[in-house]
Amino acid sequence: MQIEDKISMHAFMEFIEMNGHAAFIWSSYGIVIFVLIWLFIVGVQFQTKSETKLSQLNPRPRHRSGVRSERKTGKQNEA
Amino acid sequence: MLNRFANPIRFLRLADQIQPWAAILTLVLFAAGLYFALFNSPPDYQQGETVRIMYIHVPSAWMALFCYTLLAITSGVAMIWKHPLANLAGRATAPIGATFTFLALITGSIWGKPMWGTWWVWDARLTSMFILFFLYLGYIALQDAFDNAEGGSKAAAILALVGFINVPIIKFSVDWWNTLHQPASVIKFSGPAIHSTMLTPLLLTALAFKGYYVWLFLINMRGEIAEARCRALQVSQIQNAQVAKVATSDARDAHAD
Amino acid sequence: MKRKNKRLTFVMIALIFVGSAVALVLTAFEENIVFFFSPTDLESKKTPTKQRFRLGGLVAKASVKKQGGGITQFQVIDATNSVLVRYKGILPDLFREGQGVVVEGRLNGSVFQADEVLAKHDENYMPPEVAEALKKSGQWQGINTTGSKAQ
Numbered sequence: 001m002q003i004e005d006k007i008s009m010h011a012f013m014e015f016i017e018m019n020g021h022a023a024f025i026w027s028s029y030g031i032v033i034f035v036l037i038w039l040f041i042v043g044v045q046f047q048t049k050s051e052t053k054l055s056q057l058n059p060r061p062r063h064r065s066g067v068r069s070e071r072k073t074g075k076q077n078e079a
Numbered sequence: 080m081l082n083r084f085a086n087p088i089r090f091l092r093l094a095d096q097i098q099p100w101a102a103i104l105t106l107v108l109f110a111a112g113l114y115f116a117l118f119n120s121p122p123d124y125q126q127g128e129t130v131r132i133m134y135i136h137v138p139s140a141w142m143a144l145f146c147y148t149l150l151a152i153t154s155g156v157a158m159i160w161k162h163p164l165a166n167l168a169g170r171a172t173a174p175i176g177a178t179f180t181f182l183a184l185i186t187g188s189i190w191g192k193p194m195w196g197t198w199w200v201w202d203a204r205l206t207s208m209f210i211l212f213f214l215y216l217g218y219i220a221l222q223d224a225f226d227n228a229e230g231g232s233k234a235a236a237i238l239a240l241v242g243f244i245n246v247p248i249i250k251f252s253v254d255w256w257n258t259l260h261q262p263a264s265v266i267k268f269s270g271p272a273i274h275s276t277m278l279t280p281l282l283l284t285a286l287a288f289k290g291y292y293v294w295l296f297l298i299n300m301r302g303e304i305a306e307a308r309c310r311a312l313q314v315s316q317i318q319n320a321q322v323a324k325v326a327t328s329d330a331r332d333a334h335a336d
Numbered sequence: 337m338k339r340k341n342k343r344l345t346f347v348m349i350a351l352i353f354v355g356s357a358v359a360l361v362l363t364a365f366e367e368n369i370v371f372f373f374s375p376t377d378l379e380s381k382k383t384p385t386k387q388r389f390r391l392g393g394l395v396a397k398a399s400v401k402k403q404g405g406g407i408t409q410f411q412v413i414d415a416t417n418s419v420l421v422r423y424k425g426i427l428p429d430l431f432r433e434g435q436g437v438v439v440e441g442r443l444n445g446s447v448f449q450a451d452e453v454l455a456k457h458d459e460n461y462m463p464p465e466v467a468e469a470l471k472k473s474g475q476w477q478g479i480n481t482t483g484s485k486a487q
Binding site for chain 2: 454455458
């Protein structure tokens with residue numbers, strides 16, 4: 001291993017270890033990022049679910065969900 | 080002014096324009112914030128590396144108060160002006176605020192263990208923040224606690240307005256009472272007590288969280304608007320069905336005659 | 337019936353949330369608003385010295401003495417008074433001379449016997465080099481001004 005590699009490896013390990021407080025720092029960042037992504041997914045799922053429900057109830061095309069509702073009702077008519 | 084946005088279609092059109100910008104800003108600011116928070120900022124002279132928890136803890140706590148303030152405003156608008164979108168805006172905000180409150184409590188606890196020597200104490204700041212979390216949960220639960228959507232919204236709005244008293248209590252708890260939690264560092268009369276190299280990551284993540292709020296709020300709003308339309312349609316369909324039933328039975332009666 | 341049940345559960349959940357919020361507010365106002373007492377409060381007999389209570393202030397400079405068996409002894413001071421504290425156990429990272437501290441325990445004669453030590457930090461954040469430079473140039477004011485807030 002080259003000396004520079006050793007130094008950079010050492011710096012990297014130092015960064016990961018965070019001076020002995022690694023567990024506290026990385027877990028708090030991990031929790032925040034995980035929870036924020038989870039909440040975002042919940043929001044997107046809620047939007048899709050309620051817009052699909054609306055397009056099934058309401059055959060008239062309206063704004064965004066209108067495009068989808070036209071397609072959906074078309075399928076229903078074929079069936 | 081208010082009436083301009085009363086129309087959900089107009090609101091959705093505006094949302095279409097804002098949403099991509101909110102998404103880009105959030106991602107860019109959060110990436111920059113993380114870079115400064117973890118790689119390009121010094122350790123603290125007392126706390127060492129642990130100070131890095133501040134860069135997500137403090138913005139989360141700010142968002143918790145920010146979202147609750149919005150919740151109180153939308154509740155007030157919904158009750159006084161009966162603005163059709165105000166209650167939906169409250170519903171779209173509450174889960175985001177509750178989540179940030181939760182994150183502020185959790186990251187604060189993780190920060191408290193190595194620094195203070197305890198995960199949790201019941202001092203005025205921590206207790207009032209804990210109450211804020213319960214106010215959010217109460218608001219969310221009350222929304223769907225009644226058979227008619229209007230009753231639930233009204234009860235939740237009252238809770239949000241009454242609970243707003245907690246917001247100044249949280250802010251000033253560290254000045255009014257003896258607490259383990261330290262006083263405010265950024266928003267204070269004598270200017271920030273944080274060195275500029277540490278203020279940079281703090282403000283970047285704070286702005287990223289604001290962007291995240293706008294982005295997710297718009298997504299939640301689309302869901303809430305669709306949901307509200309579904310409720311309205313179901314009501315009218317039931318009424319139509321009843322009318323149709325009456326009409327057919329009338330026709331049958333007429334035929335029998 | 338189904339609907340009624342659903343409504344009932346929701347109202348119950350809401351009541352539990354609101355109820356616990358109110359209960360927490362009340363307990364907070366009862367005892368926790370005053371999270372700790374200062375040495376001056378102790379001197380002026382404002383403290384219930386028979387029971388357990390918390391004492392807060394600054395750890396006096398050059399007062400920390402490590403004794404055998406993990407026992408630490410130090411002075412907790414505010415602007416005017418000081419109390420001798422004895423504690424057995426592991427100290428938190430931020431426990432330092434000149435820094436804020438909150439100790440919990442009982443008063444045993446004139447010595448405060450602590451069974452819990454919490455470090456209280458101030459609102460100043462800066463890199464070590466900046467702190468060093470401030471100290472050198474004599475512009476240091478962080479700890480002492482905020483420390484007197486313990487009163």
